Ligand code: PEP
């Protein structure tokens with residue numbers, strides 16, 4: 001079984017037949033970044049910048065942001081790091097960017113939507129990220145949270161490039177974005193799937209509510225069918241598609257995601273080694289075969305079972 005798979009991993013994410021899948025860290029602080037680097041992460045797939053400011057009363061200056069970001073980027077000099085612009089609102093309110101009271105904050109002005117009203121805040125953050133990239137020597141890309149349409153993605157990518165940052169991407173966390181993956185990939189350099197929010201919005205089930213947690217199971221075939229759309233669109237475009245939600249931290253599901261066309265997996269530090277080791281023991285063709293069976297499963301229990309069965313046999 002997967003749980004008894006080898007604990008060793010050579011630190012370079014790939015299947016046993018050499019298909020590259022980057023194994024990356026999710027970070028929100030300098031301590032997280034050190035932990036991810038120590039765990040062997042090949043880079044950072046998600047730097048949650050809003051975690052730096054959960055207690056901030058006022059918008060931090062560009063100089064303050066530059067120093068905070070550089071402290072996180074430094075352990076990854078020479079390595080790829082995806083910095084996410086502020087994901088304020090809903091479960092992560094920021095005092096200096098909170099919208100008016102909303103009846104449904106998860107469906108309200110959050111993530112990139114905040115920047116449409118306050119592009120000045122986004123531009124200052126992008127300037128600070130560009131400065132921190134050159135301070136640290138990390139290979140920095142930037143992505144936006146909570147993007148719904150290709151037009152929003154294009155608006156964001158233009159601002160990123162105007163700030164002198166070479167690579168612009170967006171998160172796919174809204175079903176409409178998954179269904180528009182092709183059009184989105186036409187205007188950005190990469191996408192990264194936030195499965196926590198994509199599950200929440202696909203199943204109309206609050207990610208913070210235990211009573212609906214079984215709907216937010218990342219093994220739900222309906223969620224994985226959206227991931228297949230995204231993986232297929234990325235393959236056709238020849239551009240990377242990562243996963244940076246909790247789904248990426250499950251060593252068995254990592255094989256399914258690889259089979260669906262995902263090109264990087266980003267997770268909290270403790271999962272890095274087990275995911276790297278899990279991928280190293282299967283071929284890409286085996287991942288694709290497991291993924292096809294999982295997509296045809298009626299529910300998450302059957303999906304897990306068929307993936308485990310493939311591992312045993
Ligand atoms: C996600 O939604 O899956 C994600 C990675 O972003 P966050 O958990 O920070 O909303």
Ligand code: MG
Nearest residue numbers: 173194196197
């Ligand atoms: Mg999210």
